[in-house]
Amino acid sequence: MMTRRLSVLCLVLSAVLPVAALAQSAPSLDADDIGGRVVSRHGAEAGVWVIAETTDLGVRFAKMVVTDDAGRYVIPDLPKATYRVWTRGYGLVDFAKRPAEPGQRLDLEATIAPNLAAAAQYYPPIYWLALLSVPGRENFPGTGAGGNGVPEHFKTQEQWLDLVKTNGCGPCHQIGNVATRRLPASLQHFDSSIDAWRRRLQSGQGGTAMINAIARLDSADGGQLARFAEWTDRIAAGALPHETPPRPAGVERNLVVTVRDYADARHYLHDLALTDRRKPTVNPYGLIYGATELGSDDVPVLDPVKNTKTLLPAKVRDADTPSSLLANPVIAPSPYFGSEALWDSKFNAHTPTMDAEGRLYFAAQTRAPKNTPDYCAGASPLRSAQLYPLPAKPEGFVGNARQVSVYDPKTKQWSFIDTCFGSHHLNFAQDADNTLFLNNVGQGELAILGWVNTRKFWATGDAAGSQGWTALVVDTNGDGKRSENYNQPGKPLDPAKDTRAPYGLYSVAASPLDGSVWGSNLTFPGYAVRIALGANPPETALTEIYKVPPPGYGMRGADVDRDGVFWAALGSGHLASFDRRKCKGPLNGAGAEKGEKCPEGWSFHPLPGPGFAGAPGAAETPYYAWVDQHDILGLGPNTPFATGNQSDSLHALVNGRIVELRVPYPMGFYAKGVDGRIDDPSIGWKGRGLWATSGNRTPFHIEAIDAPAPGAPGRTPENYSAPLVVQFQLRPTPLDH
Numbered sequence: 123m124m125t126r127r128l129s130v131l132c133l134v135l136s137a138v139l140p141v142a143a144l145a146q147s148a149p150s151l152d153a154d155d156i157g158g159r160v161v162s163r164h165g166a167e168a169g170v171w172v173i174a175e176t177t178d179l180g181v182r183f184a185k186m187v188v189t190d191d192a193g194r195y196v197i198p199d200l201p202k203a204t205y206r207v208w209t210r211g212y213g214l215v216d217f218a219k220r221p222a223e224p225g226q227r228l229d230l231e232a233t234i235a236p237n238l239a240a241a242a243q244y245y246p247p248i249y250w251l252a253l254l255s256v257p258g259r260e261n262f263p264g265t266g267a268g269g270n271g272v273p274e275h276f277k278t279q280e281q282w283l284d285l286v287k288t289n290g291c292g293p294c295h296q297i298g299n300v301a302t303r304r305l306p307a308s309l310q311h312f313d314s315s316i317d318a319w320r321r322r323l324q325s326g327q328g329g330t331a332m333i334n335a336i337a338r339l340d341s342a343d344g345g346q347l348a349r350f351a352e353w354t355d356r357i358a359a360g361a362l363p364h365e366t367p368p369r370p371a372g373v374e375r376n377l378v379v380t381v382r383d384y385a386d387a388r389h390y391l392h393d394l395a396l397t398d399r400r401k402p403t404v405n406p407y408g409l410i411y412g413a414t415e416l417g418s419d420d421v422p423v424l425d426p427v428k429n430t431k432t433l434l435p436a437k438v439r440d441a442d443t444p445s446s447l448l449a450n451p452v453i454a455p456s457p458y459f460g461s462e463a464l465w466d467s468k469f470n471a472h473t474p475t476m477d478a479e480g481r482l483y484f485a486a487q488t489r490a491p492k493n494t495p496d497y498c499a500g501a502s503p504l505r506s507a508q509l510y511p512l513p514a515k516p517e518g519f520v521g522n523a524r525q526v527s528v529y530d531p532k533t534k535q536w537s538f539i540d541t542c543f544g545s546h547h548l549n550f551a552q553d554a555d556n557t558l559f560l561n562n563v564g565q566g567e568l569a570i571l572g573w574v575n576t577r578k579f580w581a582t583g584d585a586a587g588s589q590g591w592t593a594l595v596v597d598t599n600g601d602g603k604r605s606e607n608y609n610q611p612g613k614p615l616d617p618a619k620d621t622r623a624p625y626g627l628y629s630v631a632a633s634p635l636d637g638s639v640w641g642s643n644l645t646f647p648g649y650a651v652r653i654a655l656g657a658n659p660p661e662t663a664l665t666e667i668y669k670v671p672p673p674g675y676g677m678r679g680a681d682v683d684r685d686g687v688f689w690a691a692l693g694s695g696h697l698a699s700f701d702r703r704k705c706k707g708p709l710n711g712a713g714a715e716k717g718e719k720c721p722e723g724w725s726f727h728p729l730p731g732p733g734f735a736g737a738p739g740a741a742e743t744p745y746y747a748w749v750d751q752h753d754i755l756g757l758g759p760n761t762p763f764a765t766g767n768q769s770d771s772l773h774a775l776v777n778g779r780i781v782e783l784r785v786p787y788p789m790g791f792y793a794k795g796v797d798g799r800i801d802d803p804s805i806g807w808k809g810r811g812l813w814a815t816s817g818n819r820t821p822f823h824i825e826a827i828d829a830p831a832p833g834a835p836g837r838t839p840e841n842y843s844a845p846l847v848v849q850f851q852l853r854p855t856p857l858d859h
Contacts, residue, residue, distance in 0.1 A: 149194045149857045154224040157196035157859070159189075160209050162232040166193030169369030170211025170232060171786045174222065175827070178203035180430035182383035182827065182844065184787060188375040190856040198378065198859040199808065200224040201429060210786050212367050215240050242362050244789070247298030248768035249363035252732035252741045254297075254353045257282060257346075259736070264341070271345025273338075279737060280675045280694065281646050282339070288676035288693030289644055290335045292743030294328065294819045296768055296792055301823040303357050306457035315351035316344060326456030327416075327465045328819060330449070365732045370784065373757070373776070375856045379785055380849040384424055384431055384815070387822045387842035388464045389417035391815040394847065395474035395482055397799040400552050402752050405480050406801040409531065410847060412815060413471035413484060416446035417464065421471070421484075421529070424847055436469040436527070437536040440489040443468040458822045459839065472524060473547050473795060475558075477576065479530075483558060485545035486527040488538045497586045498542030506590040506660040510570065512542045526560070526574060539585045543572035547679075550576075551632035551639075559639050561627035566611075569594050569626035571639060571653050571663070594623040594651065594665040600711035604656070604664055611715075621715040623667055625649050629679045634751070635686035642690055643667075648677025649717050650688050650700045666709055669717030673738060674698050674726055679746025679795075683760040691747040691764040695739030696726040697775055699762070727775050729764060730782065743767050745794050745817075750774075754798035755812050756852040757781065765793040765814075772796065772814065772850070783812075783850050788843060790824030791816045807853050816846035 149157045156174055160167045172195040175184040179201060189195045197207075206219035209232045217233045235241035242249070257272050259279050264272030276282045284290070291297055305318050312318040323332040340346040370377070384391060392415040398404040411434070412422035420433040447466040455461045471486035497504055500511035524546065526539035544562040551557040556576040562568055572591040579588035595608050598621040609621040627641030636654075643649040648670040656662025670677060676693020683689065688700040702709075705720035713719070731740040744764040753759040757776050764773045770791045771784040785791035794817035802809030816824060824843035 148227070149196050150859070151196065151225065151227060152198070152859050154200050154202075155196055155198050155859045156200060156205065156207060156222050156224060156226055156228055157194070157857075158227050158229040160193045160195060160230045160232050162214070162234055164234065166191075167209070167211060167214070167232045168193055169371060169375060170209050170214060172197060172207065172209055172230065173787050174200060174205040174207045175219075175787075176201075176203040176205045177827065180428065181424070182381070183429055184381045186379050186381075186787060188370045188377060188856055190375060194857060196857045196859045198853075210244060212244065212369050213241055215244070238362050239360070241366075243300075244786075245363055245367055246731075246766075246768065246770045246784070246789075247296045247302075248731040248741050249298070249365060249367060250303045250357065251298030251768055252365075252734055253356065253361055253363065254734060254741075255349055256286075256734045256737050267341040267345075271341050273341045283734075283737060284646055284676040284693050285335070285339050287741070287743040288678050288745075289646075290339065291332075292693070292767060293678065293745055294331065295823065296790065296818060296820075297743075298768060299790060299823055301820070303354060305354055305358075308457045315355050316348050319347055319351045319354075320344075321454065324454040326454075326459065327447075327450040327452055327463060329453035330451070333453070363732070367731075370782070372781075373852070374781055374783075376853045376858075377783060378851040378853060379783075380851075381785065381788070382424060382426070382429065382431070382847050382849075383844040384412055384847045385414065385418070385420070385422040385433070386844045387839060388459070389414050389420070389845070390817070390819045390821050391417075391422065391845040392471075392817050393473045393795040394797060394813060394815050395476045396797050396813055398476050398478045398550070399751075399797070400550055401478055402754055402798055403800045403803065404478055405476065405799070408480070410813065411474055411482050411529075412845075412847075413474050413486075414467065415472055416450060416467050416470060419467050419469045422845075426849070434529070436471065436484075436486070436529075438468045438488050438527075439538045439540070440493055442490050442493075443487055444490055446470050458842070469527070470524060471527070472545075475548055475550065477550065477556060480532065482529045482531070483548060484527045484529070485524050485548050485560065487523055488525045488527055488540065491523070495540055495542065495586065502586075504586060504590070505658075506592065507542065509660050510591065510593045512568075512570075512591070526558070539574055539579060539589070541572060541574070541585075541589055543570055543591045544568070545572070547628070547630050549631050551637060552634050553637065557632075559630050559632055561630040561641055563626060563628060565626045565645070566624045569624050571627060571630070571641070573659070590660055592653070592660050592663040594625065594653065595663070596621050596623050596667060596715045597664050597710035598712060598714050600708070602710065604662055617712060620664075623651070623665055623715055625651055625667060627651055628677075629681065629746070631680070631682045633682045633686045634684045638686070640680065640682045640688050642677045642680035644677060647675035648690070648692065650677075650680070650690065652688070652702070666719075667715060667717035668700055668720055668723065670698065671721045671724055674724065678744065679748075679765075681747050681749045681762070683749045683762065684751045685760065687760075689747045689749055689762040691744030692726075693743055694726075695729045695731075695733065695742050697729060697744075697747065697762060697764040697773060697780070698727070699725045701725070727778075727780065729766070729773050730780050731769055742769060744773070745792075746796070748796040750798055750812070752798070752800070754800055754810050755850060756807060756810070763796060765796070767792050767818075772812075785848055788825035788846070790818075790843070791846065791848060792818040793848075807851055807858070811849050811851040814848050814850075816848060821845040
């Protein structure tokens, strides 16, 4: 009888409820979708993620979407498999995972977090990192041990923060995730947390880099290391974030995020390549290739259609090419892999890119530094070498670490371009020669711009004759052309001559507007560097330098849009732009080498997230910037992005506000580069997307499947997470399928 009364009541309600209200109860589904509603004891839950994960495929596969205002969701286009589906959201704790298959309607219950401590376990690392106590402005300039404990070379608080954030700790891994905000059990037997942290920084193959970083940060009395010890002590005692992250809103709810794993936990990823940046329809639905930097001589390969992963053995030209293991010995056992040496790579590929023929170019090592070719020196027939000879095998010379390796998937053959200059990042110009520009991270004498005429190389096979480089010469005499002889940095300046700049490039990007080449320089507070090539670049290239003015500081990666605007990710917590068209005065002449000619060209867009107490700006540590020149994602052409390395996200600037492309699962997403591809322009959002690696050096910090939390007891190499490849797509609405 009760059942009949309920049925009658439902019929009555159906008759009086508006059609729109009924429509909200059930999103339409295709046979390859899972969808339904998410409710909690408070009602419909808007702006929370619904995650479907399976291990039935050849990779770890998870796809996630965001609920709309009525708590509805649709996870579209799922490969045939059995999935576990659950909700995750700020203010919630994960609910039990429910089994489901594509085509199934699944309503889910969301569980309200019982307290802030439980809720905060799902917050991005930045919310925990912001609890770190940083030296106040009154402690600068530093007076060293016996004084205020801040080393004397730190003149400002911003300079100290730059080392902690963007150009010290932050470029390698997150700070504030579970693995870093807690001391692992193996380090909890020390007499003090300071001693435990000192030992922590010696762990594994990252020990050398971490020791060097803390040596630059700290004074002899260890006062700065004590800040990290106090941070973890306070968190262990129950300290919680002061802010709560907002749930996705607006266009952020239209995101579809797909995660696949790549390689294994022992070998981290730096970057990936999948298409030609200039023509993103190249290699549609094709394989995605990664670079493991120090970690391995294998190139990870992902098939995003079949959802399978393989390893391609890389090749080096010379058998005596040194291994990354030589510079990264295991100083002390790590809590994860003990004394096992993980990083043993001769290939040492940093960044790849693809050309219009589908060939892959790696900034990678091909030979030993002692095998530097003779054509790099002044006696060379190369005009670049005659004008600016690079060291060629002097006693003790360590040389450039990387050259250029090319893999052709069609022929499955490797080719080597032996460059005199080092390679690190690389980008193609939009010119008839398919010029590949490369940066050399060296400063001082090694501050150059290098390039390879790839059209000539493939026609002749002549690596020497296909390459060139130029010193970075600033027009300080104001005559509009480059002096044959020029002032050297740090020497008395002759006003009748131009001046060589020591600011080597970290990023490199060719402007589609005028063919100039832009790069970032990491010297505090950071510099934008522009090179106008001229008719014969080794002789005619002129450089312009633009220093980052306050409130910005801490430059890392940068890119340029199709209008010639330079975009940079800053450790000050900004996505910054430099628009040369805004400059009011002359950009050459006396003082141009200082970079202070056009402060009005800079604009600063604050990144979201909490900041440190007593310091302005978000605690974000963005690694790189990338511009979606072709509107691949759908946020508009020329949309700039900064990697949200402490926020599990990408930050996109859209109409003056930051849109967050957050990856809620697995926690630990840390992008380095970004690439975008249009697989099929005729099918809308489904045929296009952005791709990024989770490129930190600690993939074992990433949240694993049904494993204890990172850093917790019970975690073993068998249940560590592998590195990730993350795909971002943007639908018109949260329910499109």
